[in-house]
Amino acid sequence: MAESSVKAQEVSEAPAAQQNGLPAPERFSFSPTPTLEDIRRLQAEFTDERNWEQYHQPRNLLLAMVGEVGEVSELFQWKGEVAEGLPSWTEREREQLSHELSDVLIYLVELAEKCHVDLPKAVLAKMAINRSKYPASKVHGLAKKYTEYQD
Numbered sequence: 147m148a149e150s151s152v153k154a155q156e157v158s159e160a161p162a163a164q165q166n167g168l169p170a171p172e173r174f175s176f177s178p179t180p181t182l183e184d185i186r187r188l189q190a191e192f193t194d195e196r197n198w199e200q201y202h203q204p205r206n207l208l209l210a211m212v213g214e215v216g217e218v219s220e221l222f223q224w225k226g227e228v229a230e231g232l233p234s235w236t237e238r239e240r241e242q243l244s245h246e247l248s249d250v251l252i253y254l255v256e257l258a259e260k261c262h263v264d265l266p267k268a269v270l271a272k273m274a275i276n277r278s279k280y281p282a283s284k285v286h287g288l289a290k291k292y293t294e295y296q297d
């Protein structure tokens with residue numbers, strides 16, 4: 147498994163499995179590349195080669211991304227609840243899902259670029275906010291919205 151170079155900024159919030167003294171369960175993980183910057187650059191090359199910059203304005207990209215989210219939803223819509231790893235899905239369905247999720251990511255990255263949001267940095271900052279809104283010590287095993295917790 148590839149070692150991640152990015153750690154949670156607040157290491158005091160240890161994952162639940164480690165807090166219990168149990169080893170963390172084996173998790174699915176991604177390949178280290180391409181990075182979000184790689185995806186941004188590859189998509190910029192793709193649009194430049196086609197003279198499509200004129201069509202890829204923030205609003206267009208947002209609508210394109212939402213359309214692709216709809217295509218992801220279509221793959222799930224008439225199935226019952228599905229277990230992690232989608233064991234009951236065919237290879238064809240898995241391939242379609244990987245295509246549609248990729249379309250969502252490609253448009254998301256390009257939308258962030260066109261809005262001048264530095265997505266890798268922004269996601270770390272937002273995760274820090276999430277950790278402070280939902281301290282593991284307070285919400286462990288509970289999935290309520292942060293506004294529902296009493297101090």
Ligand SMILES: Nc1ccn([C@H]2C[C@H](O)[C@@H](COP(=O)(O)OP(=O)(O)OP(=O)(O)O)O2)c(=O)n1
Nearest residue numbers: 192193198201214217245246248249250252253
């Ligand atoms: N004007 C466009 C058209 C396509 N793409 C790229 C980004 C997406 O990754 C993918 C989207 O292609 P389609 O619009 O053809 O959508 P699908 O690939 O989902 O095809 P379909 O709608 O037939 O499932 O191609 C793009 O950047 N700009």
